[in-house]
Amino acid sequence: MKTTLKHKFILLLFIMISISAFSQKREDNLLGTIKQINAGVLNVGYAEAGPQNGPVILLLHGWPYDIHSFEKVVPLLVAKGHRVITPYLRGYGSTTFLSQDTQRNGQQAAIATDIVALMDALKIKKATIAGFDWGARTADIIAALWPDRVTALVSVSGYLIGSQQGNKAPLKPKDELLWWYQFYFATERGAQGYAANTKEFAKLIWKSASPGWNFDDATFNTAATAFENPDHVAIVIDNYRWRLGLSKGEKQYDEIEIKLAASPVITVPTVTIEGDANGAPHADPVKYASRFKGKYIHLTFTGGIGHNPPAEAPQQFAAAVLQAYQLSKK
Structure with missing residues (x-):
């Protein structure tokens, strides 16, 4: 026995x-090899696929998502000869702070600086940068302030650069309603609630932001492991509080934020994307088209595509990234 x-x-x-x-x-096989590298204030976890000498594409996720939003996009880009880097943002997955003393800061300038630092650490001089949600805002910022580092830009929901001053203006009631979670996070109750119910909260946002996306439990659970990062809750809460001026951020980013508050134009070749069923707050593409002064194309993904186009329409998203790259060659 x-x-x-x-x-x-x-x-x-x-x-x-x-x-x-x-x-x-x-x-x-899908995202590439998972690696770690020290960059700026972080030890960044990232996936890498494709030839080392291929034109680089950086894919940036948002909240509450992770790098797996791009798992069906990466192979399509690699098949075209690109080197694809897909990092976890601060507060997600295996990306951690090098020091316990570093402020768990979620402001937009800090996240954008993280990605520039990652490019430096990987010795990437220039890349096509594509993202959605926080990732799109980050990509926009890098394209606006460090255009020499950007071959081309792909931004879901267009121009997302904001400022604390700009966010002081009240919106129409129906638009304020869409930002309910931002107001919830502004309270201590909200911070405790998100900490206690992180995954349930994320699943609710997935459903409301992409009402036509019938994702399964396996897809959600794979991404949700990224929210187990010890700094995730702190970064998310700080991100949304910073937008309302309830968190001061760090002085080292003041100069960058001053530039961003002026709504700088973006001159690099750009493709913006909107899903026809995006349930998250987003502007009409007509309102932000003027912020892009270089070669520019806007695409609307139809068929019930929501807030996470790389996961919901991976072939279309990959085609948009390749289209943006080709714009840089014309």
Whole structure:
């Protein structure tokens, strides 16, 4: 009997190891190899795929999502010869702070600076940068302030650069309603509520922001592991409080924020994207088109596409990224 139980245990252990190896292999096949590198104030976790000498594409996720939003996009870009880097933003996945003393700051300038620091650490002089939600805002900022680092830009929901001063102006009631979670996060109750119900909160946002996206539990659970990052809650709460002027940010980013408050134009080749069923707050594309002064194309993804186009329409999103890259060659 003891021998039988021992054999069963060994078999079970072998099966578990095999499943783990298969899962890692699957992730590697889709997103590339998961790596870590010190960059700026962070140790950044990122996926890398494609040839080292290929034109670089950076893919940036938003909240409450993670790098797996791009898992069906990456292989399409690699197939066209691109080197694709997909990092976890601060507060997500395996990206961690190098020092416990660093402020857990979620302001827009800090997140954009993180990505520039990552490019420096990886010795990437220039890249096509594509993103949605926080990732789109970050990509916009880099394109506006460091255009020499950007080959082309892809931004879901267009021009997302904001300022604390600009956010003081009240919106129409129906628009304020869409920002309910920002007001919730402004309270201590909201901070405690998000900490206690992070995954449930994220799933609610997924459903409301993309009402036509029938994602399964496996898709959500894969992404939700990124929210287990020890700094996730602090970064999210600070991000939304900063927008309302309830968090001061850090002085080292003051100069950048002054520039961003002036709503700088973006001159690099750009493709903006909007889903026809985006349930998250977003502006009419007509209102932000003038902020893009270079080669510019706007695309509306139809068929019930919501706030997360790379996951909901990966082939269309990959095509848009390749289109933006081609704009830079004309």
